Amino acid sequence: MHPQRERLHNELHARPSIYFDEPATLHHYALLDEAGACEAVLARLGELSGTPPDREAVQQILEVEGLTLKWERHTEFLTLTLLVPRAPEEEAWPAPPALLDTLVGPNHAQLISATQVLVESAHRWAGRPSDYGFRDPSGSRVGDGDAIVWSDFRLTDSGVNRLLLVNQGLDAFRLGRMTRRLLEIETYRMMASLALPLAKELERELQAHEQELGELSERNAEREAESSRPLLGAISELSARLERSGARSRRRFSATEAYSRIVFTRIEELRESRIGESPRLGTFILRRFRPTVHFCDSIHRRQQDLAESVARLNDLLRTRAQVEIEEQNAEMLASLNERTSSQLxxxxxxxxxxxxxxxxxxxxxxxxxxxxxxxxxxxxxxxxxxxxxxxxxxxxxxxxxxxxxxxxxx
Missing domain, CATH: 1.10.287 (Helix Hairpins)
Incomplete structure (x- = not known):
């Protein structure tokens, strides 16, 4: 038996959802793995739970202070999901438990996503999304009509995005999977958007590089007595700058492409249908998120095309220099032949x-x-x-x- 067979097979069960019944509140935080933030959170979690985290595991569901908490380690971030049962008479949007502040507070600068999902029963919810503080909300029937999701995608003063899920026919298993999809949409949407500031910065750099490339192309096209060496030096310098910016952005743009695909897939898995005149949840997200993805992708392709153009110009100039060298060599050989003939x-x-x-x-x-x-x-x-x-x-x-x-x- 292959030594990796069991580990590879168990990947099917690597990331289970938290299964629960409404009413409940889910607090979901995502922290970038920077400055040792993830290791610090896991170490603190091990102290509070009395169970040291498994360094080889990618996720774990724990009981901490009477609450169910799940952590997941991803390539460049860590997520914490805390399930808090809710009594019917409690306020709609309860404050996060002190446990989360203990874990996340010291690493608040690495917090990239914070989402609160309020799960209500169909016969207990207020009946209108405005009763939950939403303004101009988007809503959809999801799971083939077995649940309704509302949100206005406005952050609270503490930077939390709120979602309301009204359960109309989901069991604990499907309810856990549905909330997981909603949380993944928010988390991966934010992770994919990390490339946007970098793309805007690169757009200004690419404009300057394209102008410089045009000037170098004109100089190469002109048949002047200019030596090829200064032009080759300028092109090599431009190529080096493009390679440096490409190395800086390639990983970020690749991650954006991967994260955006997950977002698109999770939105499809919601199986949405319209509620009245309100825009659908997925439509609202895609209408604003897809241009971000397309802009980052266009900057990435523009960067690659520019690098290829510089490489082609470099090849043309080197060919021109090689031809000049060959002509000089031919003249030298002819001169040597004349000298040899005279010597003979x-x-x-x-x-x-x-x-x-x-x-x-x-x-x-x-x-x-x-x-x-x-x-x-x-x-x-x-x-x-x-x-x-x-x-x-x-x-x-x-x-x-x-x-x-x-x-x-x-």
Whole structure:
């Protein structure tokens, strides 16, 4: 059996929902995993519950101070969901228990999402969303009409978004899953929107980069006597800046794409239908959330296209520089050929002069020899001397010429 089989199979049960009956209140907080916030929250939770958290686990449901609390560890954030049973006579929007302030208070700067879901029975709720403090609310029948959800998506003074769920036919299992979908929509919507400030900042940078790229393209298109080196340096610098900004934003934009897909999927799973003239919950969210996702995606694609354009311009300029280098090399080779041809001509002239000089000295030596023999009383007929010495001299000169040619070949 594969050593990872059990662990991979149990991923089917990795993130269960909290199952409960109404009336109840759910407090849901999401904290970014920055400055050790998640580890600090889990350590504090272990102290309060008396059960140290499992470092290998991704979620856990605990009983803390008589309340059900669930924590979930995600890639870059941690969520806390606290279930508080509610008596019918209690106020509509109770304050969060002190337990949450103990856990979240020291890490309030990392709080990215805070949502409160009030779950009421169909026969007990006030009957109008305005009775719960909503102004111009959006509402939908969800779960094929077994529940109604209302919200105006306005934050309270403490930064909490409120949702009202009126249960008309959901059992504890379906009610837990429905509230989980609503909480995931809010959490992942906020996590996906984290890329919006970065996208707006990059938009201004990309405008400057695009203008700079246009100027460099014009300089490259002009046939001036300008050296390619300054232009190559400017393009390399622009490419480095684009690569740096891409490395800074690539992970954030990829996360936005993944989170937005979860939001779209969870909205589809609500199976909404309209209530009167009120806008549907999912329609209200998508109408305002989808442009954010599209804007971030367009900035990401614009950034990639700009980087590709700079790379193409860099390739064109390098090709141009390579052609210039090849032309210079061809001119240098032609100059070397001319020099080599001149050297060969000079060498041939020197060789000819050398043979003439050697021949002159050789015949001079023969002449001196004949004169010496005549002084000793040996009479030599000139015709005989010429017949003997001429072939010998020519042979010696031929041997010298052959040796010169052999040295040249080596």
């Amino acid at each position: 001509k000079i060498q041939k002239a020197v060789e000819g002069l050398s043979i003439i000089v050697i021949s002159y000295y050789l015949f001079s030596l023969f002449k001196l020899g004949l004169q010496s023999l005549d002084a000793l009383g040996v009479s030599i007929v000139p015709a005989v001397a010429a017949a003997v010495l001429a072939p010998l001299g020519l042979g010696i000169i031929g041997v010298l010429a052959w040796r010169i040619q052999r040295v040249k070949r080596h």
